[in-house]
Amino acid sequence: MDTQNLKAFVAVAVCRSFSIAADRLHITQPAISKRIHMLEQQLDTQLFDRIGRQVSLTEAGRTLLPHAEAILDAMHTARQAITDLTGEVKGQLKLITSHHIGLHRLPRILREYTERFPLVDLDIRFMDSGEAYSAVLKGECDLGIITEVARRDEALSTRTVWKDRMLFVAAPQHPLSRLESVTLADISPYQALLPERRFYTTQLVEELFTRNGLSIKINLATNYLETIKALISAGYAWGVLPRSMLQDGSLKVLSVHSPDSADPVSITRNLDCIYHRQRLMSNAGRAFLDMLWTHADQ
Numbered sequence: 001m002d003t004q005n006l007k008a009f010v011a012v013a014v015c016r017s018f019s020i021a022a023d024r025l026h027i028t029q030p031a032i033s034k035r036i037h038m039l040e041q042q043l044d045t046q047l048f049d050r051i052g053r054q055v056s057l058t059e060a061g062r063t064l065l066p067h068a069e070a071i072l073d074a075m076h077t078a079r080q081a082i083t084d085l086t087g088e089v090k091g092q093l094k095l096i097t098s099h100h101i102g103l104h105r106l107p108r109i110l111r112e113y114t115e116r117f118p119l120v121d122l123d124i125r126f127m128d129s130g131e132a133y134s135a136v137l138k139g140e141c142d143l144g145i146i147t148e149v150a151r152r153d154e155a156l157s158t159r160t161v162w163k164d165r166m167l168f169v170a171a172p173q174h175p176l177s178r179l180e181s182v183t184l185a186d187i188s189p190y191q192a193l194l195p196e197r198r199f200y201t202t203q204l205v206e207e208l209f210t211r212n213g214l215s216i217k218i219n220l221a222t223n224y225l226e227t228i229k230a231l232i233s234a235g236y237a238w239g240v241l242p243r244s245m246l247q248d249g250s251l252k253v254l255s256v257h258s259p260d261s262a263d264p265v266s267i268t269r270n271l272d273c274i275y276h277r278q279r280l281m282s283n284a285g286r287a288f289l290d291m292l293w294t295h296a297d298q
Contacts, residue, residue, distance in 0.1 A: 001042060003075055006068045008035035009047060013065050016055050073139060080282045090119035093284040094141035096132045097124065100225050101145050101271060104244045105162065109295055113288060120284045128223060130198065136274050142285045145292075148270035150200055156274050161296045165243045166201065166267040168254040171235040177252040185259045188214045193237035195223050204267055205240050212258050240267060 011021035012032065022029045040047050047061035057065065076092075083091050097106060102124070114122065127135070129146035136144040137153055145161065152158070168187070170176045179186060188209065194202045197218070209216050222228055225241060232239045233250050246253060256265045273292060275281065281289075 001039065001071075002035075003072065005035045005039040005042075006072055008032045009039055009061075010065065010068050010072060012036060012048065012055060013057055013061065017053075018055065077280050081280060084283045087283070088119065089117045089283045089287045091282055091284050092121045092123055093143070093282065093288060094123045095125070095143050095145065095288075096135055096141045097126060097145040098129045098132065098147055099126050100242070100245075101147070102126055103226070104242070105271065106145065109291060113291055116291075117284065117287055120287075129200070133274065136276060139276055139279055142275065142279065142282065143288060144274040146272055146274065148200055148272055150203065155277055157277050158272050158274050160270040161273050161292060162271040163297050164269045164271050166204075166240045166269060167243055167246065168238065168256045168265070169232060169241050169246065169251040170238040170254060171233055172252050173235050174238065174252070176238055176254060182254045182256045183259050184209060184212050184214055184256060184265065187238060187254075187256065188216060190217070191220075191237040192216045192218050193220055193222075193228050193231055193239045194218055195225075195228070199223065201240065201269055204269065208265065208267065212260075 007025065008021065011024050012018055015021040015024060018032055018036075019029050022032045025032065036047065043060070043064070045060040046058050047064065049056050049058055080091050110122070110124075113120070123141075125132075125135075125141065130149055132144045132146045133149050133151070133156075135141055137156060147164070148160075168182070174190075176182060176187060176190060192205075194205060194216075196202065197206070202218075206216065220231075220237070222231075225245060228239050229241060229245055229251070231237065232241075238254070241251070257263055258265060273289070275285070
């Protein structure tokens with residue numbers, strides 16, 4: 001089986017679309033259809049059901065998929081191992097990160113890395129941290145830089161790069177912004193705007209209120225912090241955002257304390273780098289890790 005045909009098969013299986021898979025592989029749709037056709041001829045079986053624009057794997061396709069992924073991963077590992085023998089930093093490096101980290105933490109590092117190692121082909125994907133964690137666990141990428149997640153798997157190495165301090169915020173015109181001293185009890189009756197409850201940040205906030213015998217009203221949740229910031233700026237609700245997003249002064253930072261204490265409430269989440277312990281770390285990956293640690297919190 002030709003590896004190019006296997007790449008086309010895996011791409012269509014993942015994307016559930018011939019056109020999207022073609023875009024991902026930077027080839028035409030007729031070319032990817034031809035590769036799938038050749039693979040089906042070699043195996044003498046149909047790999048996809050095509051009903052209108054819907055594409056789904058047949059039983060044979062579902063059987064082939066994990067083997068195809070393993071073959072391609074083994075080929076990638078073999079090529080990278082041979083390349084690394086020269087000591088050069090080159091080849092492909094697959095990174096996965098959250099939108100927030102990609103926007104606010106990585107640009108400077110990526111700029112320095114590409115300037116220093118121009119022979120490395122960076123493949124960067126953006127997704128929610130929970131999904132990114134699963135992708136690294138499955139061996140789909142080399143490194144993940146994500147917001148801390150609640151679960152832990154011993155197959156992954158996890159190291160904290162940055163401590164992200166989270167602050168309570170509201171629009172200047174919001175009633176909470178007029179209070180000189182704000183308690184969790186003051187905040188509780190007002191509408192909150194936070195990520196979905198499956199996200200670790202929201203879990204931290206809810207645990208804080210629960211410990212103090214309070215609840216919060218989350219009638220709208222969105223997973224993009226930039227959207228949350230825009231809605232809070234319009235006076236829609238209060239929220240909790242990373243300090244790194246509050247440099248423009250558009251939001252009022254609320255100094256919040258619990259009902260029975262004068263000490264300010266502190267919420268901190270980790271921004272972690274993760275990688276699979278059993279996946280070969282290339283020269284390109286090691287060079288990125290070294291650069292990442294130079295920018296890490298001390």
